Amino acid sequence: MKFLIDSHTVHLWWAFLDFAQAHLRGLSALLSHEEAARAERFISDVHTRHFIAARGILRRLLGNYLAMLPGDLIIRRDRQGKPYIDNPEAAPPLCFNLSHSRGVALFGFSVDRRLGVDVEYIDPGRNPEKLARRFFRPEEFGAVMAATGAARQELFFRYWTIKEAYLKAVGDGIGRLGDVAVQESPAGCRIRDAAGSTDKDWTVRPLFIRAGYAGAVAFDGRPPASVSVFRVEHEGLTNL
Secondary structure (H helix, E strand, O other): OOOOOOOOEEEEEEEEOOOOHHHHHHHHOOOOHHHHHHHHOOOOHHHHHHHHHHHHHHHHHHHHHHOOOHHHOOEEEOOOOOEEEOOOOOOOOEEEEEEEEOOEEEEEEEEOOOEEEEEEEOOOOOOOHHHHHHHOOHHHHHHHHHOOHHHHHHHHHHHHHHHHHHHHHHOOOHHHHHHEEEEEEOOEEEEEEOOOOOOOOEEEEEEOOOOOEEEEEEEEOOOOOEEEEEEOOHHHHHHO
């Protein structure tokens, strides 16, 4: 089954990454030698399994968008670390991105449109003050510290995922988190980038994936695009 997508649509998929061993073996068989080697380098067995699951699902999804066998896909990274498909026969010109945290993965797909996604587990034991002071703009740090309890955690991760999704879309690292300002209003969420990009160039959206997680997507905002969200069902993996 081929998934249909065009330049006016952004597709998001999310998935749980804890699989039965039989399903995990099937996903592992789809990985390239480089991906399999990366999986083996993790010290934690949980991290290994989640990496295999996330990469295997990504390949299945890409295979359905491109009408290709998942194991035949050549996935490389450019100078900025952004992944891309290097198969000459692959069409349409698909942009994609992946993020996973604490057993949940988020995948983004678009046609000829830069895109980034981020998902983070909202760790109730983490004190956001140090990270917010280092990476956030003064007004964002003030807003986070003015919130209390669970609201502080949620606001911190909301800002963090929006910023990181945008930086992944443009191909920059978290060292530039402080350059990106998040501006929220009743009209929606916008970003301002000290490097020159403005909210007119980008669409950024916080996402609710499930309780206990924060997520966001950022994509080239021209032309306007609709966003569709799907869930990967474990029992349906063989049909992907």
